[in-house]
Structure formats: C-alpha cells, structure tokens
Amino acid sequence: MSAVIYIDFEAIHPVIDGEWHRTRLTGIPKPGQGITMLCGATAAAAFQPLNQRRDHGSPTEYPRCDSIYRRERGIPQQHTRQGRR
Numbered sequence: 001m002s003a004v005i006y007i008d009f010e011a012i013h014p015v016i017d018g019e020w021h022r023t024r025l026t027g028i029p030k031p032g033q034g035i036t037m038l039c040g041a042t043a044a045a046a047f048q049p050l051n052q053r054r055d056h057g058s059p060t061e062y063p064r065c066d067s068i069y070r071r072e073r074g075i076p077q078q079h080t081r082q083g084r085r
C-alpha cells in the first residue's frame with residue numbers, strides 16, 4: 001500500500017539567494033539534482049520545511065521568471081511593485 005503525498009507543482013517556487021523563481025517540474029527532484037528555472041537559472045534542488053522559508057528574510061520574486069510565466073499564460077504584465085505576500 002502507498003501513502004500518497006500529493007504535491008501542488010504550481011506552488012513550487014524554488015528560492016535562490018533570497019529570490020524565488022518559477023520552474024516546470026514534472027516530478028519531485030532528488031536532493032542535489034539540478035533544476036532549471038523559467039529564466040534559465042539552474043541550481044541544485046534542496047528541501048526545507050515551509051516554516052523556514054523566511055529564516056533569512058522573505059524571499060522576493062525574481063522579475064524575469066514572473067514575466068515569462070505571465071507571457072506564457074496570457075496574464076497581463078505587472079508594472080508596479082506588488083506588496084508583501
């Protein structure tokens with residue numbers, strides 16, 4: 001029997017150096033596996049509990065990933081800085 005843990009891939013926003021990116025994942029990467037963000041940045045996957053996400057300050061959104069994500073989905077680009085999440 002399996003204990004199935006369902007993952008919302010849309011909610012996965014990898015943080016690199018305090019900035020969060022968007023990526024296209026089709027499965028859970030292994031720790032240390034390289035993953036590529038929409039903007040082209042690559043880094044090794046690492047996992048932490050969500051409650052540690054702000055240990056070094058709230059990550060900010062990497063604008064280039066957001067811009068690519070919006071263009072792909074036909075969402076209007078944002079030109080103003082948005083507030084805290």
Ligand SMILES: [Zn+2]
Nearest residue numbers: 021037039065
């Ligand atoms: Zn990015």
